[in-house]
Amino acid sequence: xxxxxxxxxxxxxxxxxxxxxxxxYETRDTTYYLFWYKQPPSGELVFLIRRNSFDEQNxxxxxxxxxxxxxxxxxxxxxxxxxxxxxxxxFCALTERGNSGGYQKVTFGTGTxxxxxx
Amino acid sequence: EPEVTQTPSHQVTQMGQEVIxxxxxxxxxxxxxxxxxxLGQKVEFLVSFYNxxxxxxxxxxxxQFSVERPDGSNFTLKIRSTKLEDSAMYFCASxxxxxxxxxxGTRLTVV
Numbered sequence: 001x002x003x004x005x006x007x008x009x010x011x012x013x014x015x016x017x018x019x020x021x022x023x024x025y026e027t028r029d030t031t032y033y034l035f036w037y038k039q040p041p042s043g044e045l046v047f048l049i050r051r052n053s054f055d056e057q058n059x060x061x062x063x064x065x066x067x068x069x070x071x072x073x074x075x076x077x078x079x080x081x082x083x084x085x086x087x088x089x090x091f092c093a094l095t096e097r098g099n100s101g102g103y104q105k106v107t108f109g110t111g112t113x114x115x116x117x118x
Numbered sequence: 119e120p121e122v123t124q125t126p127s128h129q130v131t132q133m134g135q136e137v138i139x140x141x142x143x144x145x146x147x148x149x150x151x152x153x154x155x156x157l158g159q160k161v162e163f164l165v166s167f168y169n170x171x172x173x174x175x176x177x178x179x180x181x182q183f184s185v186e187r188p189d190g191s192n193f194t195l196k197i198r199s200t201k202l203e204d205s206a207m208y209f210c211a212s213x214x215x216x217x218x219x220x221x222x223g224t225r226l227t228v229v
Contacts, residue, residue, distance in 0.1 A: 033216040033217070043222075043223055043225065044220075044223055045161070045209060045220045047220070050217050091160075091161060093161075095218065104166075104174070105163045106153075106211070106218050107163065108153075108160055108161040108162075111160060111161075
């Protein structure tokens with residue numbers, strides 16, 4: 001069974017600070033995808049990144065970076081020089097390949113609410 | 119860029135009424151999903167649909183819920199007799215392979 005844990009319920013930072021959002025996952029499958037989504041106050045889910053289980057390279061996209069470590073089953077997300085517009089709920093998610101060959105449902109963590117204070 | 123489209127964006131319905139939430143998945147996708155998010159809570163899986171049948175459903179997806187893909191393009195979620203606790207944001211998603219694409223959601227308010 002797949003499980004995603006986001007231990008940080010809420011984080012507040014002052015603008016321009018760096019912040020890391022933690023994500024720990026559990027899966028018995030060797031083939032899986034990990035995702036991060038942003039949910040602003042308007043409610044939609046904004047896709048940020050996906051990473052498959054065979055690609056442990058860290059990724060940087062502007063102020064965003066992701067650290068995928070299979071050894072610790074973690075997929076952490078860092079925002080550098082945070083801005084007020086980064087205030088949102090961030091969800092980490094996981095989907096397994098499954099025995100049937102198709103991908104299973106996406107399982108979400110409970111989310112981390114980030115508040116960036118000006 | 120292709121996207122998943124959900125209508126309506128917001129629906130208000132009276133308790134006990136039937137409601138149908140509509141989704142147009144990305145055209146070449148094969149797997150379809152409905153998720154629910156009660157305000158302030160996590161995004162919960164409801165049901166997955168593949169090859170014209172339900173492939174998995176959660177314990178939330180009881181007899182009051184049903185899904186259909188009536189015409190090869192739309193994917194609908196029906197709630198037969200809405201309850202107050204069905205008030206939530208409902209997300210549709212579709213996928214071809216690993217990446218799941220989510221719609222913008224329908225906010226259902228049951229009064």
